[in-house]
Amino acid sequence: MKTLLLTKQEVGSLISMKEVIGAVGEAYKAFSSGQVVQPDYIGIHLPSPRGEIDFKLGYYKANEVISMKASSGGFIDNPTAHGVPNGMGTILLFDARSCALTCVMDGSLITNLRTGASGAVSVQVLARKNSKKITTIGTGNQARMQIRAITEVMKIEEIHAWSRNPDALARYKMDIESEFGIPVIVANSKKEAVEQADILITTTRGKGSLVEADWVKPGTHIIAIGTDQQGKQELDPAIFKNAKIVNDSISQCTEKGETWHPLNEKIITKDDIHGEIGEILLGTKPGRENDEEITIFDSTGMAIQDNTTSEKIYRNALENNIGTFFAFI
Structure with missing residues (x-):
């Protein structure tokens, strides 16, 4: 053999x-x-x-x-x-x-490919159909891959971006505009970027809250990519209080994903988790049900x-x- x-x-x-x-x-x-x-x-x-x-x-x-x-x-x-x-x-x-x-x-x-694709799969069932603006918090390789995947399933008109690193932000703008022809608007602050989002993507190695709850407008779909082990965090746990929470794996996300933080602070219980994205794809749980819902896809990545x-x-x-x-x- x-x-x-x-x-x-x-x-x-x-x-x-x-x-x-x-x-x-x-x-x-x-x-x-x-x-x-x-x-x-x-x-x-x-x-x-x-x-x-x-x-x-x-x-x-x-x-x-x-x-x-x-x-x-x-x-x-x-x-x-x-x-x-x-x-x-x-x-x-x-x-x-x-x-x-x-x-x-x-x-x-x-x-990189399958992580990027995970965001696109979530967009298909959890983002508003009329979503036009993406915000990326973080501008590394995975931020690019998320754009590559999402543009396969939805037409995006503009991208708002924020990074701690001005040089990385400038390269991201140049690369995305060159590859996709989609205008990239460099935000002056995280708040400014988040407030524009129909779809918000976080792809950092954050160790604390980067996105505050009162920045997120109704109807936003959040793709939380960066938190895959305890100690990492990107979202204000308060965002979860009034959101539809979807995990790739409930067992993983509640132990080492973004979902762990609101559970740990007792902002939510496990009963508040809507389900796994596989259940939505199988039709056993509903996806987005109205244009006002804030939806969160917590992706820890699976074998x-x-x-x-x-x-x-x-x-x-x-x-x-x-x-x-x-x-x-």
Whole structure:
């Protein structure tokens, strides 16, 4: 038996954003319908100035694939000290019927793609249909990926952006306007940016509230991406009090997502969580029900998203005869 090896360049050529959005939607439905075995992920924090490495494992009964992803981040000295990026990822795919290793692929691009796609999936069921303005708090790679994904499912007329780093903000404006032709308005403050939002995206490594409750107008859909472990925070917990709260995984979001903060401060209880996005996609829970609701999608990221996305890439590779086969034995 041979194993397929796929490089980052090959991975990028083998899937479109539309396909990723479809794969992520499938992942959410599978998770919320009991077709997934997904243990808690394991993280190792290494001494400063190094960062962290996480391991996510998932089994999807429908495709009989077990995926394991190792992803690192925060290694700020890597480019100069070691000649590698400050964050990397690798995905292994196993045939669940035999546990044979079928594929090894670069996982750094997949993480960005499937995280971006998660926002687009949430927009389809939770954003107002007449949404025209996006605000991004944070202007890094994931802010860009969210725009790439959302423009696949909705026409956006303008983007408002805020970042602590003026240079990063200027690059973001130039990049987005060049790629999409959508005007980017640089905000003078977080408040100014948030007040404009029909769709608000937070993609920072925040350690405290960046968005205050009284800045958020009725009808806003919030995509909370940055908080995936305790200690991180982007939203004022008071926002949750009168919002429709949707999680990717209730168990994860209540332990280490943005949803943990209002629970910890007793602003909400678990009964106030509307449900998981997979339940909405399956039709067992309603999505947006009126144009005045504030909706929050708290996304902590799940192994099943890596599973369905990487399995699609693997199938595309086989169909197009792309990649390099090798044998361990």
